[in-house]
Amino acid sequence: MAFYETVFIARQDLSAAQVEALAANLTDILTQGKGEVTKTEFCGLRSLAYSIKKNRKGHYVLFNIESPAVAVKEMERQMRLNEDILRFLTLKLDKLDPEPSPLMQSKQSRDRRYEAFEEREPFDLEREGEAE
Numbered sequence: 001m002a003f004y005e006t007v008f009i010a011r012q013d014l015s016a017a018q019v020e021a022l023a024a025n026l027t028d029i030l031t032q033g034k035g036e037v038t039k040t041e042f043c044g045l046r047s048l049a050y051s052i053k054k055n056r057k058g059h060y061v062l063f064n065i066e067s068p069a070v071a072v073k074e075m076e077r078q079m080r081l082n083e084d085i086l087r088f089l090t091l092k093l094d095k096l097d098p099e100p101s102p103l104m105q106s107k108q109s110r111d112r113r114y115e116a117f118e119e120r121e122p123f124d125l126e127r128e129g130e131a132e
Helices: 016-032 069-081 102-119 125-131
Strands: 002-011 036-052 055-067 085-093
Touching: 002 016, 002 069, 016 036, 016 055, 016 069, 036 102, 055 069, 055 085, 069 085
Parallel strands: none
Antiparallel strands: 002 055, 002 085, 036 055
């Protein structure tokens, strides 16, 4: 079986639950074709570089897939027919990356940056003056 990475963008007016249902439907298509989705990342609603079918934003979803080519072709066919999917891209890989995608890493580091800021002690003018 081959390794693939697929990213698709769903319409902005879908709820998060509808996007998860869409991803579950695509996962079912792959499992019926004797494939397996090893990682699913919901990257959230993000702005698009240009409008696609009158949408300025889209829900990004990433799959890491270990599957035969036939199952991936069927998943792509279903994506083409689905009006809720604006764009998709599937790449064949030599090996799958178990780490979070760069998009999710930047999101996590941004969250950690805010946590680190909140953990600092509040600035005290009186103590600052004593140090001099």
